Amino acid sequence: MIRITELRLPLDHPEEALREAVLARLNIAPEGLKALHVARRGYDARKRGHIVLVYNVDCDVADEATVLAAHEGDQHVRPTPDMTYHPPEATLPEGMPRPVVIGAGPCGIMAALTLAQAGLKPIIIERGKDVRSRTVDTFALWRKSVLTPESNVQFGEGGAGTFSDGKLYSGVSDPRHLGRHVLEEFVRAGAPEEILTISKPHIGTFRLVTMVMFIRAEIERLGGEYRFETRVEGFDMEGEGTERCLRGLRLSNGETLPAERVILAVGHSARDTFEMLRDAQMEMDAKPFSIGVRIEHPQSVIDVARFGASAGHEMLGAADYKLVHHASNGRAVYSFCMCPGGQVVAATSEEGQVVTNGMSQYSRAERNANSGIVVEVKPELDFPDDVLGGMAFQRKWEKAAFVAGGSNYNAPAQRVGDFLAGRPSTSLGAVVPSYQPGVTPTDLTQCLPAFVTDAIREALPQFERKLRGFSMEDAVMTGVETRTSSPIRLRRDREGQSPTLRGLFPAGEGAGYAGGILSAGIDGIRAAEWLAASL
Ligand code: FAD
Secondary structure (H helix, E strand, O other), X not given: OEEEEEEEEEOOOOOHHHHHHHHHHHOOOHHHEEEEEEEEEEEEOOOOOOOEEEEEEEEEEOXXXXXXXXXXXXXXXXXXXXXXXXXXXXXXXXXXXXXEEEOOOHHHHHHHHHHHHOOOOOEEEOOOOOHHHHHHHHHHHHHHOOOOOOOOOOOOOOHHHOOOOOEOOOOOOOOOOHHHHHHHHHHHOOOOHHHHOEOOOEOHHHHHHHHHHHHHHHHHHOOOEEEOOOOEEEEEEEOOHHHOEEEEEEEOOOOEEEOOOEEEOOOOOXXXXXXXXXXXXXXXXXXXXXXXXXXXXXXXXXXXXXXXXXXXXXXXXXXXXXXXXXXXXXXXXXXXXXXXXXXXXXXXXXXXXOOEEEEOOOOOOOOEEEEEEEEEEOHHHHOOOOOOHHHHHHHHHHHHHHHHOOOOOOEEEEEHHHHHHOOOOOOOOOOOOXXXXXXXXXXHHHHOOHHHHHHHXXXXXXXXXXXXXXXXXXXEEEEEEOOOOOOEEEOOOOOOOEOOEEOEEEOOOOOOOOOOHHHHHHHHHHHHHHHHHOO
């Protein structure tokens, strides 16, 4: 097979135009092309009046060697890469306890699936509940202002991304096509096949719930075992320094589980676990992250700003955006986790705190577009000398947001017009905020540091220049968006293990090696491969 990349066609091209474009690009006669298959389809909307579709196409041609020779040196006509995944081969040494995965988020799930496929029958320890029970608890915060600290948007089967937009793309370098393997496993678990071809796939929240259950059934079929509502609270260790080895896990039910090979995939919100890791003298560093607000606009405003007359075209769907501004105080301001046609969600895992994030359904049909507008936090400036200072910093502003919202899990909110004019909001306008259980119009400077609000105030007019309507008076900002990524990075060596605790494989977003569902899944596969190689 030959893959052509970057084949550009007009948005409204007739179906047969793709075949014609392939023939022209390869410079072959029609009978020389046996079949073609779209490997990827995206669009380029940089010029609003001239949006084009961009394809990668796999072509089955009669004389592959001749066609490739004729295009030698052409980066966009190459052999189709082999993206088949082969699980690691390993056998558990006699007497060694089964491998354990801590955390059933995308990282832990893909790690456990890979270990199960390798025949290693992992045990998965998850502090939260199974995904169905967890859904009930998550909705209780949104609908009744009742938070369950161990079962919520952050904690429980499926991890942080379960109630999300389900965006499945990532900018990480992926020479082994592990991302493709994650997507294939998701399709097997019930995700629509289109995620394999669309350049920015998403699946929405409800499908994720059933997919997570399907993958659990597969892991159990292969001999894996889940333990829900069980938190890992400590390690049993043997030896000193670089010779220190893991021997067991202390669990919240009082049990000590023998364990010598463990993947730690606890996500960015496991603050008590981070404290336990610091106390266990795990090597870790404070890591930059970002904080800010969620902003909401009518989706129609974003569609027109991005697509002009093509807004609403079925090939484009609801428009997304990506914005960056480098503020004069030295901080980058950028849009984060943009959810077209979605809703802003309550995402705290701790009592007396308010945290925002975004999600959407597969249809992306809700009235508002939302995204985080967040500002860089720099450990060396904002909390030097404390490896867990980022966690305390996040907590401080999450508590301030709880108070500013009315101390009842309502979130503080402000109209963009009021925010830019430096006055508190007393009411909201045409854009109805989607955050549940509700919002309180107020002044967001009460619950964010000045360097953040200054940078956002400077950025909004710049974003308006790139996307007309972005700083519209009635756009609503809801606070605070603090859980953008992990505030720490756990060190790991070239074999994927903690340098100060042999047998522990830190992985995923919490360990600082992923930022999103797909990259967390990829890192989970890598961790499983490292674990298998260590046996
Ligand atoms: P997590 O998903 O956080 O999973 C960690 C798991 O470990 C949790 O289930 C937790 O309960 C468990 N755990 C923690 N501590 C312990 C312990 N001590 N013992 C036992 N279990 C423990 N990313 C995208 O790519 N696309 C999106 O559209 C998207 N939308 C999002 C929307 C929301 C509302 C949120 C909150 C996040 C979103 N993300 C999205 C981010 C994405 O969810 C994360 O990047 C991803 O889930 C990280 O995966 P992970 O497995 O590393 O960690």
